[in-house]
Amino acid sequence: MNGFIVVARLGDGLYRVTTDGWPALWVRRTLRRDAECAATGAELHKGERHYGPVGNMMYRFRRLSTDFVEGRRE
Numbered sequence: 001m002n003g004f005i006v007v008a009r010l011g012d013g014l015y016r017v018t019t020d021g022w023p024a025l026w027v028r029r030t031l032r033r034d035a036e037c038a039a040t041g042a043e044l045h046k047g048e049r050h051y052g053p054v055g056n057m058m059y060r061f062r063r064l065s066t067d068f069v070e071g072r073r074e
Helices: 067-072
Strands: 003-012 014-019 020-032 049-053
Touching: 003 049, 003 067, 014 049, 049 067
Parallel strands: none
Antiparallel strands: 003 014, 014 020, 020 049
8 A cells, every 4th residue: 555545636737635644635746856656656757747745744745646646557
């Protein structure tokens, strides 16, 4: 289990995601530096689109791949 549950799509590029038992809004944006998807471990590269949480919570530096959040599977 990865600890991230995509609860609902609220709009284009806006999702409600629960992690560690807490729901939060996650928005699609562009990476400023290389990172790793917190849910899958996939590499995320600078300039790629990804999802990040809105707000100043403990997991504010975590990133999620668009494939994980939007439900696409390779």
